[in-house]
Amino acid sequence: MSVADRVLEHKAADATAAECVAFVGDNQTHSVVDSVLREYFAEPLLKDGGPNQAIEFLSASVPPSVLIVDVSEATSPQTAMLSLRAATPEITKIIGIGSVNDIAVYREIVESGATDYLVKPVTEKALVSALNRTEESNEPVVPEVAQEEKARIAVIGSRGGVGASTLAVNLAWILAEERKHKTTLVDLDLEFGTVALSLDIEPTRGLREALENPARVDGLFISSATAKLTPNFAIMATEENLTSEINYNPNAVDALFEALGRTNDAIVIDVPRAAYAVRRRVFEVATEILLVTELSLCGLRDSLRLLAGIREVAPETPVRIIANRALNTKQAMELRDFQRALEHKVDLLLPDEPKVFNASANTGKPLAQSHAKAKVCKVIRKLARDIKLPEPQEKKPAKGKKKAAKKKGLFGLFRKG
Secondary structure, three states, rough: HHHHHHHHHHHHHOOOOOOEEEEOOOHHHHHHHHHHHHHHOOOOOOEOOOHHHHHHHHHHOOOOEEEEEOOOOOOHHHHHHHEEEEEOOOOOOOEEOOOOOOOHHHHHHHOOOOOOOEEEOOOOOHHHHHHHHHHEEEOOOOOOOOHHOOOOEEEOOOOOOOOHHHHHHHHHHHHHHHOOEEEEEOOOOOOOOHHHOOOOOOOOOOOOHHHHHHOOOOOHHHHOOOOOOOEEEEEEEOOOOOOOOOOOOHHHHHHHHHHHOOOOOEEEEOOOOOHHHHHHHHHHHHOEEEEEOOOOHHHHHHHHHHHHHHHHHHHOEEEEEEEEEOOOOOOOOOOOHHHHHOOOOOOEEEEOOOHHHHHHHHHOOOOHHHOOOOOHHHHHHHHHHOOOOOOOOOOOOOOOOOOOOOOOOOOOOOOOO
C-alpha cells in the first residue's frame, strides 16, 4: 500500500462521525478527560494537540456533537475559539480548556462560540458538569417566571451550630427535586460556609467577585460561578482564604438576585451573621426569612437581637421562627417560656434525630435524599409546601438524547465497579 493510500485510509477512518472528540495537551488533563469520556460516551475519540490539530482533524472528518479543545497554548485563546467555531456547525458544542482563571477571559471565549470554558487543572466533576450543560443548551428555553412569583428565602441561625445551613440545604433540595422548581442555593458565608462541603462539591469561583463588583454580574457570570447538581438544583458556594478583607457591596445583592431570578423559581440564601451590610440588604429584598434557633437561653438572647434587626429593616417581610432539636427533653427552656420571652410564635419544631444526622453526615447528600423518611424531613417538606411558588412546567426530554453519566461526588470519586 502506498503512502498516499495509507493517508487516505487514515482520513477515511477519522471521517467516521464520533459523538465526542477531544484534543488535550498535557498528561493530567488527558487522564481526566479520558476517564470521564469513557463513562459518558460510547466511542469517544481522544487525541493529543490543541486548536490547530483540531481544525486539521475537522477538515477531513464529520464534525462531532461535542468538541473539547485545550486552548492553553494558543497565542490568543479567543481567536482560536473563533477559528474552531468557524470550522464546525452550530449544533457542535465546544468546550474550551485553558490555564487562565479570569471571568473576562471566560466571557470572551464563550462569546467566541464555546459552550463552556474550564480552567486547569480540570477535575472530573467540572468536566461532567460542562458536558451536562451542553445537553441543556439543546433544550427549549423555558419561559421566565414572573418576577413577583420568585421566592427569595433567607435562612439565618441565631447562633453557630443550630442547623441553619442544614435547613437551607434540605429546603432547597426539596423545592428543586420534589416540588420540581428551579432552585439555586447561595452560601453567603464566603470564608466559613459549609454548603459546598456538606454536598460534596468543589467550592465555586466568582461569588466573592459578584459581591464586591456588582457590575460584573450577568448571565455568563452566573453560569461560570454556579455548580449544577441536577437540572433543577444549583449551588453558589465559595471558600475564600483568610488573609484578606472581603469588601462586600450591598448593591451586589440586588444584581445577584436579579440575575438568578431570570432562570430560577426560588433562591435560598444561607445568610451569615457577620457582614452586616449584606445581611441587611438580603433581609430587605427577601420574600421570607427563616430564623433558626435552639430552645436555650443563648438562643433566646440572639433570636431577640436578630428579630429586632429584621423588624427594623424589613418590617413587612414574613419571618418564621424554627426551633431545631426542639423535641429534646434536655432543652434548657420550655417552648411556652421561649415563645413568651421572644414575643413571637415558634412556627416550626424540628425533631432531634442524632442517629439520622450522623448516618447522613458523610454521604455528601442532603438528608432529604439520603434519609427521605426521617421525621425531620417530613417537617421540612411541610415548610416547603407552605412557600408560595408557581406551578412547575413539565419539560419533555429531547428525542435521541443520550443518558448522562451518573454523577459521583468526592466521597465516590468516579469509582467503577
